[in-house]
Amino acid sequence: MSKRIEVRDLNVYYSKFLAVEGVSLEIEPRSVTAFIGPSGCGKSTFLRTLNRMHEVIPGARVEGEVLIDGNNLYDPDVDPVLVRRQVGMVFQRPNPFPTMSIKENVLAGVKLNNARISKSDADDLVERSLQGANLWNEVKDRLDRPGSGLSGGQQQRLCIARAIAVSPEVILMDEPCSALDPISTLAIEDLIEDLKLQYTIVIVTHNMQQASRVSDKTAFFNIAGTGKPGKLIEYDQTTTIFSNPTVKATEDYVSGRFG
């Protein structure tokens, strides 16, 4: 269910503007990897290249390779739609489909491409996914109510349930807690701990305590100045990054001296 990600010499462009330059890193299966760095350093952009979601923005393109278990996502004959089915994503703001009920939201990904699923299988999957996202007990009596009626933290967990319902191999999280209160944040962080047993997780966060709490490895991104491309500065075990980083910029950032 979970796979290794290998990135080789990745450049990301928005039309002619080089947004991220020369990133190479390896992400182990069943681990949590955190991307930290100041705003605009390209960490979200880079995250999106891991499931080709950057292609939604007109003019965005990449050079280099992203290998998931040895298969390059950017091979000409790879369909981005299939990539996104393998690599799920959770966004900064909770985005359940407002026109769907809680149950329909969980099943949204499964029902794509006219896939049929029997009612009992569907019910099982909904229960399993919601339990996987630690949401089942809170919503089991109102599965037919709209997802937009839940609290922010519950909505975010609903989005996680929706992502894991299609059994992806990797889950990308783009600042999943930045719109949530501390209690809901804690619930998501606990959930990440559980999900790690089955999935490879990559999380972008602005919260350094969060990175140190949830991640096994941490990557620090930085930019030299506005208009310059973002770069991967340092990538190491989270404990090393936070206690004994090798690069001065990393130390300045994690100790709060800049950024």
Added chain:
Amino acid sequence: MSSAATTIKAKQRPGDRVFSGSAVFAGSMILVTLAAVAIFLIVQSVPALFATSEEASILTTNFWDYVWPLLFGTVWAAALALLMALPVSIGIALFISHYAPRRLASVLGYIVDLLAAVPSVVFGLWGIGVLAPAVQPVYSWLVENLGWFPLFAGPVSGTGRTILTAAIVLAVMVLPIMTAICREVFLQTPVLHEEAALALGATRWEMIRMAVLPFGRSGIVSASVLGLGRALGETMAVAMVLSATGVISFQLLTSVNPSTIAANIALSFPEAYGLNVNVLIATGLILFVVTFAVNAFARWIVSRRKDFSGAN
């Protein structure tokens, strides 16, 4: 000013007062106009509602027998027009909002808006001069080969000026407003929802079905209602294109067609006198009521699933 401590009065600024006064005035004008039209229609209609054929020469029996075929024709033509225009306008709107490259999209949007500026009499001329002769062979073929289907029953009209031709002209006329509304609503689909669908592995069409169309549902309904309203009330083009005989018939391709209320008023009014004028105004009242009912129905549809509307 004796109880100065208990009430704090906001300072009245002249600008605020002028603005709120003019806003209230503008808002109430719409009610006054509506009331004025309604009162005019009702007062003028009452004598006609109980008139007999002896009092008003255009009636054969009574008012209701006179208005019923017209009402049928109005609704039938408008419904046909909507049936044709709705899928096309949703398609154009989706193409402009989600498929076309940005430059082509803006040009296309501009062209569709231009279509709205064509006067209806020009559409009427086009209907008579171009559309009717062009579709007549198609109608002949349909009657010959699919005549067993009740809607296509013969005999075929020799001029092509049938209810279907009128409905096509109406469809073209309501297309711009419907497309414009759909396009605006589709463009407002939250990027968040589109990305949610795409990140689940949706293709572009699946993303549109999951995020764009559900979000735009109320917009599509409003577009349909505006289009239907325009089609119900359209006068000139129908009066010119349709060769009407005032019957009730679902057949699309024959020379025996129902007329519409608006077209009938336009064609009959110049020669109307005495109580006949009231009869025509009374048919206008019926049209007013129908349009009102259509609007109310659409409101009801939109509000039925409020929880799921995406507005919260």
